[in-house]
Amino acid sequence: MALRELSSLxxxxxxxxxxxxxxxxxxxxxxxxxxxxxPVVGLVTIACHLAKxxxxxxxxxxxxxxxxxxxxxxxxxxxxVDGCKKEDIKTILKDxxxxxxxxxxxxxxQFTLADIFMYYGIHPLIVDLVIQEKEQCVNxxxxxxxxxxxxxxxxxxxxxxxLRNSIYSSRQH
Amino acid sequence: MAAGTLYTYQENWRAFKAQIxxxxxxxxxxxxxxxxxxxxGQTNRTPAFLSNFPLGKVxxxxxxxxxxxxxxxAIAHYLSNDALRGATPQAAAQVLQWVxxxxxxxxxxxxxxxxxxLGIIQFNKQGTEQAKEGVKRALAVLNHHLTTRTFLVGERVxxxxxxxxxxxxxxxKQVLEPSFRQPYPNxxxxxxxxxxxxxxxxxxxxxxxxxxxxxxxxxKFAEMQPKKETPAKKxxxxxxxxxxQEKKEKKKEEKKSAPQEEEMDDxxxxxxxxxxxxxxxxxxxxxxxxxxxxxxxxxxxxTLKVALPFFWEHFDREGFSIWYCEYKYPQELTYxxxxxxxxxxxxxxxDKLRKNAFASVxxxxxxxxxxxxxxxxxxxxxxxxxxxxxxxxxxxxxxWRKLDPNSExxxxxxxxxxxxxxxxxxxxxxxxxxxxxx
Numbered sequence: 026m027a028l029r030e031l032s033s034l035x036x037x038x039x040x041x042x043x044x045x046x047x048x049x050x051x052x053x054x055x056x057x058x059x060x061x062x063x064p065v066v067g068l069v070t071i072a073c074h075l076a077k078x079x080x081x082x083x084x085x086x087x088x089x090x091x092x093x094x095x096x097x098x099x100x101x102x103x104x105x106v107d108g109c110k111k112e113d114i115k116t117i118l119k120d121x122x123x124x125x126x127x128x129x130x131x132x133x134x135q136f137t138l139a140d141i142f143m144y145y146g147i148h149p150l151i152v153d154l155v156i157q158e159k160e161q162c163v164n165x166x167x168x169x170x171x172x173x174x175x176x177x178x179x180x181x182x183x184x185x186x187x188l189r190n191s192i193y194s195s196r197q198h
Numbered sequence: 199m200a201a202g203t204l205y206t207y208q209e210n211w212r213a214f215k216a217q218i219x220x221x222x223x224x225x226x227x228x229x230x231x232x233x234x235x236x237x238x239g240q241t242n243r244t245p246a247f248l249s250n251f252p253l254g255k256v257x258x259x260x261x262x263x264x265x266x267x268x269x270x271x272a273i274a275h276y277l278s279n280d281a282l283r284g285a286t287p288q289a290a291a292q293v294l295q296w297v298x299x300x301x302x303x304x305x306x307x308x309x310x311x312x313x314x315x316l317g318i319i320q321f322n323k324q325g326t327e328q329a330k331e332g333v334k335r336a337l338a339v340l341n342h343h344l345t346t347r348t349f350l351v352g353e354r355v356x357x358x359x360x361x362x363x364x365x366x367x368x369x370x371k372q373v374l375e376p377s378f379r380q381p382y383p384n385x386x387x388x389x390x391x392x393x394x395x396x397x398x399x400x401x402x403x404x405x406x407x408x409x410x411x412x413x414x415x416x417x418k419f420a421e422m423q424p425k426k427e428t429p430a431k432k433x434x435x436x437x438x439x440x441x442x443q444e445k446k447e448k449k450k451e452e453k454k455s456a457p458q459e460e461e462m463d464d465x466x467x468x469x470x471x472x473x474x475x476x477x478x479x480x481x482x483x484x485x486x487x488x489x490x491x492x493x494x495x496x497x498x499x500x501t502l503k504v505a506l507p508f509f510w511e512h513f514d515r516e517g518f519s520i521w522y523c524e525y526k527y528p529q530e531l532t533y534x535x536x537x538x539x540x541x542x543x544x545x546x547x548x549d550k551l552r553k554n555a556f557a558s559v560x561x562x563x564x565x566x567x568x569x570x571x572x573x574x575x576x577x578x579x580x581x582x583x584x585x586x587x588x589x590x591x592x593x594x595x596x597x598w599r600k601l602d603p604n605s606e607x608x609x610x611x612x613x614x615x616x617x618x619x620x621x622x623x624x625x626x627x628x629x630x631x632x633x634x635x636x
Binding site (some may be wrong): 057126128129130133134135145166167169170171172175187188189190191 | 342345347348349352353354385386387388390391394395
């Protein structure tokens with residue numbers, strides 16, 4: 026899973042030759058074999074490293090504040106979204122929905138790694154939602170649809186249809 | 199890729215649309231917004247500018263290849279790329295839909311509401327209240343649309359977002375305080391995202407959303423308005439008596455013009471806010487001949503029986519003069535309708551002379567063998583045209599002869615030219631049609 030995400034990120038960044046990865050431990054933490062120095066360990070660390078290598082620092086956040094927010098969401102993805110229990114899904118989506126009410130992107134007004142990796146992480150949750158449930162978190166689905174249409178992001182994941190018109194509008198408030 | 203110059207005054211939101219589009223598309227756009235490249239109110243009134251942009255309004259675009267465009271939406275469209283314009287016929291139509299929405303649903307209300315807070319136009323309570331409702335309706339539509347969407351059309355920024363966001367710029371900066379915009383969170387989310395995109399920021403700078411709704415500022419309005427020169431002739435009393443009267447007059451004027459102001463766009467508003475040029479006839483002693491009175495008689499009553507006798511009875515030989523003019527190049531006149539346009543074009547360019555002049559200029563003959571001549575009456579004893587640079591475009595194409603009001607020749611000519619009938623002995627061609635400047 027993590028390795029596929031990293032390979033999608035590489036494609037998004039437009040790097041010509043794929044890096045070599047291995048995994049370590051039970052949780053299959055990705056490790057980037059680096060020729061020059063020590064190996065880079067962990068999804069978030071590798072992702073930030075790749076963005077900097079590709080000279081796309083804005084993907085990590087273009088101000089101190091947004092850098093912090095990007096890190097917060099990457100951490101949220103790893104610790105809360107990954108391997109979440111069924112009963113937590115509702116809370117995760119509800120919180121995210123509330124957060125996205127007045128935002129287009131997770132951090133600042135720019136597309137960042139936070140959007141990419143939250144999109145990858147939340148994809149399996151959205152796949153299982155029925156239309157009615159999607160409508161209940163309209164801000165998440167709006168954001169999700171925008172990110173999955175962002176050029177070069179949705180490499181290894183299937184497209185999820187998002188309806189623009191509410192069908193169960195009476196349930197919305 | 200388009201490359202050219204955009205003429206505008208500074209901080210013109212209409213020009214922003216084109217500038218932002220160019221940021222996205224990479225079109226090379228030079229900005230002519232300050233002297234010496236462009237002086238608002240002067241450059242846009244020069245014949246060279248008007249021949250390219252007949253409205254004399256900005257923004258106006260001139261490509262390096264000579265291609266000229268006016269109207270901000272057309273310029274922004276031209277400077278866009280396919281992604282901004284909408285790549286499919288459906289998307290392109292949706293973009294056009296939102297561009298039109300901005301012009302017809304947002305701008306009129308937004309202007310009526312915001313301009314008084316900037317001191318550009320007079321405050322009108324009823325107008326402002328109606329405008330607020332109009333803005334609310336537009337916001338509600340946008341808010342609903344943006345519930346499930348990030349941008350207005352498709353998943354990327356398009357000309358629709360650029361146009362609608364720019365048209366709401368003043369609303370968000372001046373009057374949409376947090377409590378007012380609270381019911382429309384999707385619109386604010388979208389707006390904030392748009393204006394913070396690097397391409398928007400490069401043009402708009404930092405956009406700070408309104409904290410507290412700006413109110414009409416009477417003092418600012420007074421400062422922005424040119425001092426009105428109240429004609430002295432209306433006040434016969436002492437200075438103290440004159441003052442309140444002056445105030446009343448001003449109020450009246452403002453009330454009268456209120457409905458028009460709603461229609462006034464900001465380009466015109468800025469034009470209106472410019473200091474008014476001094477009246478070129480201000481130095482002349484006042485005259486007993488009331489031009490308007492005569493014009494009313496001429497328009498509404500029989501020329502020979504009423505208007506002409508009135509003219510000769512009241513005509514002020516000291517304050518006014520009568521001139522005969524003849525077009526210098528009759529050999530160049532071809533179709534009569536074109537010759538007619540020549541006359542009406544001259545009248546149009548002399549619009550500001552209207553108060554102080556009357557003319558009847560006639561076309562004689564037929565296609566390819568015609569001539570133009572006419573009678574002018576205006577204030578003063580000299581030709582009025584050199585008094586103002588705006589009036590000098592046409593008059594040099596005519597020969598001018600001052601007539602002696604007491605002579606028979608003058609009496610005959612005035613009669614024939616005012617009535618559009620008679621022998622016109624000196625012309626030698628049959629009367630074709632006439633145009634009156636009144």
